[in-house]
Amino acid sequence: MVDEKKIKNFIRPMLAKSYEKAFDDEDWIFEIKWDGYRAIADLSKDDPLFYSRNGISFLSKFEKVSEDFENQIHKMILDGEIVAYDDTGKPNFQLLQQIGDNPNLALVYQVFDILWLNGHSTENIPLVQRKELLKDALIETDVIKYCDHIPEKGIDFFEQMKKMKLEGMIAKKADSLYVENHRTTDWLKIKFTNTEEVIICGFTEPRGSRQGFGALILGKYIDGKLIYSGHTGTGFNKESLSKMYERLKKLVVKTSPFEKKPKTNMPVTWVKPELVCEIKFSEITKDGIFRHPVFVTLREDKNPEKISDSTNNISQINENPKEMKTNPAPKKTTRTSEKEKEITLNRHKVKLTNQDKIYFPKEGITKGDVVEYYQSVAEYILPHLKNRPLSLNRFPNGIEEQSFYQKDASDNIPDWIKTTQVYSESNDKYIDYIYCNDKATLAYLNNLGCIDLNPWNSSLPDLEHPDFLVLDLDPSKKNTFDDVIETALQVNEVLKSIKVKGYCKTSGSTGIHVYIPMGGKYDFDQVKDFAHILMKQVHEQLPKITTLERSLQKRDDKKIYLDYLQNRTGQTLASAYSLRPKEGASVSMPLNWDEVKPGMKPTDFNIHNALDRIKEKGDLFKPVLGKGIDMMKALELLQNDE
Incomplete structure (x- = not known):
């Protein structure tokens, strides 16, 4: 096995942005946030490489893991995290740092991604497919494990992580591609406590009986400049204080590493900005200072030059990175x-x-x-x-x-x-x-x-009885909008056959919605069951281009999903006249049935022309809020048709 201090031409892994709060979303998956060392395992050649995100070899340091690479039968490049477990079975980062003193430490390499497999890069394959490949290719051992995930239910998963007293979770867009050396909003880290990596730039004199130093002076890079971000003297015991002081004495310099020297209560000794530590804190002030910071641990695995202002809490999201790098398109x-x-x-x-x-x-x-x-x-x-x-x-x-x-x-x-x-x-x-x-x-x-x-489909004061029924025509990737139009026209034929008037609108994205006024006379289950019966009728007429299969994995990618499950409590769809967050700034626009014909496109109705159209046509959706249909009569007509 090759073992070098620093590996040449190493892969720098994809990184996650910090995010404030857990969420549910069917387009995302959720993993445990491991409190360990990020590690790439390159098993593509005869001699494996195993290294940190900065290219420092882990082959001998974590020999327990690297020995088990011999059990792998595929040539591959893996991304994961080395995790040390304490006596209670909980990940413990401090133990990981003391591996030299704990040779029998319980270690696991949790593998969550695969970048290359048997001669082919997998980086441009969607994440969920990469994880399927990984699950099949990885031979699990006592120290190498596949890191599983759960889809959609991020809030429940986050609560579970909290009960288990873990650090948090990672949210990943299910279709995200792997982008090396890039911190992206396709991957988000959501922690229970606010933690951050910062650079130690100096230390103050101790007060009273305290030995060594009083507080660490902290900084981080913003726009390439080292900026003061607060100080901390808490989080140490006598031993860790002494060890830290010995490290700092070797790095002492005469001048401040900051361009603008911060004011401090006690005299400061400056050090080379080479050591990175992790702190926990209550909040960050408007001028970028950490409030109530507490020292957690040194981070030997982190490069100080990479410690920049990476916080991205909802309250602090104020710039679009793409706007900063390029000139925005000319305004229309x-x-x-x-x-x-x-x-x-x-x-x-x-x-x-x-x-x-x-x-x-x-x-x-x-x-x-x-x-x-x-x-x-x-x-x-x-x-x-x-x-x-x-x-x-x-x-x-x-x-x-x-x-x-x-x-x-x-x-x-x-x-x-x-x-x-x-x-x-x-x-x-x-x-x-x-x-x-x-x-x-x-x-x-x-x-x-x-x-x-x-x-919602229902309104106050009675949220149990929807005002309308929704038939959502949701195309798969290979459907054209003309396929959706053909399906919508078939829906209308089914409705006309039972003397029910439906009202349709573009979704503003790729689909069409057909609404039927219900007048709050039936509960959600009754309305959903009626919608299911109607969608079955449509599917019988158009079996080649429609499906009632909800699962994306099982569904044919050339078929339109006839979604009747939008008729459940708490389900929502974009309102009529709502803008949509899609290229072209399209609007969900009500239509007359004679306008629903091949050639029409969702982007025909957008922020620029919607108002003129609405003024000309009036509110075509007004009847949706009016008197509801007689569902029993419609069901009788449906049975007579059969």
């Missing part, structure tokens, strides 16, 4: 140019921030343009939102950056925002849903990053 709309303003709507003051932020990069459409669009169509969209709990789909940095779902209203919403409490069985708690009945709330939600608005 220039109506809103003020960055920040306060407006009064419905006698409420609404603060609008970052109005120049680009939300649709290719079109140059700003956050301000989104606010203005919704205000212009408010009289048409508000009746479809009124008294309906909303699931907030927030895009704080625009459509090409990370989005997240929010159901529970935060504690700091304005007191005039209307909310309703709904008990959630899956979370075993009450959730405060926002509902939007006026222009002020509309603007407030847009300012939060809600590009589209997703209301």
Whole structure:
């Protein structure tokens, strides 16, 4: 086995951005966040390589793991984390650092990704497929394990991690590709405590009876410059204080490594900015200083030059990396140019921030343009939102950056925002849903990053009985929009045969939605069962291009999913007249049935032309909120047809 201090031409792994809060999303998977050393195992040649994210060889340091590479039968390159377990079976990073003193330490290499297999790179294959390949190729041993994941249910998984007293979880987009040496919003790390790596830049004199030093002076790189970020003197015992002091004495320099020397209460001894430590803290102030930082451990595996401002909490998401690197596309709309303003709507003051932020990069459409669009169509969209709990789909940095779902209203919403409490069985708690009945709330939600608005099918005061039934025609990757149109027309034929009038709209994305007014006369189960019967009729007529199979893995990628399960409590779809977070800034637009014909495209209706069309046609969806159908009569007609 080759063992070098530093490996040449090594792979730098893909990294995750910090994120504030757990979420549920069917397009994401969730893994345990291991508290260990990130490690690449290159088993592509006869002599294996095993090294840290900085290219430092782990072959001899973690010999227990590297010996087991002989059990692998495939040529491959693996990405994972070396984890040490304490007596209680819990990952323990400090033990990992003391491996020399603990040769019998319980070690496991948790493998969560594969970058190369039997002569072929796998980096451009979607993550879930890479993990399937990994699961098949990896021979598990006592010290090499496949790191499994769970799909969609991030909130429950996060709570489970908390009960197990683990560090947190990693959220990964299921279709994400592997991008080496890149910190991306396709992978997110969500921790229970705020922790951060920082550089030790100096130490202060001790006070009273304390030996060694008083506090460590901390810094990190911002735009290539080393910036002061606070100090910490807590988290040490006598032994660790003494060991740290011995390390620091060897690194002493005469001048401050900071361009701007920070003020300190005690005299400072400066050191070369070479040591990285991990701290935990309560929050970061506006000027980038850690509050209540506590020393956790030294991070020998981290390169100080890589310790930059990587925090990306929701409250701190304020720039789009793509905007900073490239010039945004020329603006087609220039109506809103003020960055920040306060407006009064419905006698409420609404603060609008970052109005120049680009939300649709290719079109140059700003956050301000989104606010203005919704205000212009408010009289048409508000009746479809009124008294309906909303699931907030927030895009704080625009459509090409990370989005997240929010159901529970935060504690700091304005007191005039209307909310309703709904008990959630899956979370075993009450959730405060926002509902939007006026222009002020509309603007407030847009300012939060809600590009589209997703209301429930039922409304207050009776959330148990939906006002309408939804038939969602959801195409697979290889369907054309003309296939969707053909399916929508077949839905209409089925409805006409039972004397039911349906109302259709583009989803604003790739599908079509057909709504049937129910008038709040039936409960969700009854409406869902009726929708299922209707979709079966459609599928019988179009078996070659439609399916009732919900699972993406099992579904034919040339078939349209006839989704009747949107008729369950708490399900949401984009409202009529809602913008969609898609390229082209399309709008979910109601249609007359004679407009539903081949050649029509979802992007035909967008932020630029929607208002003119709505003014010309009026609210084609108004009947959806009116008197409901007689479902029993419709079912009788359906049985007679059979």
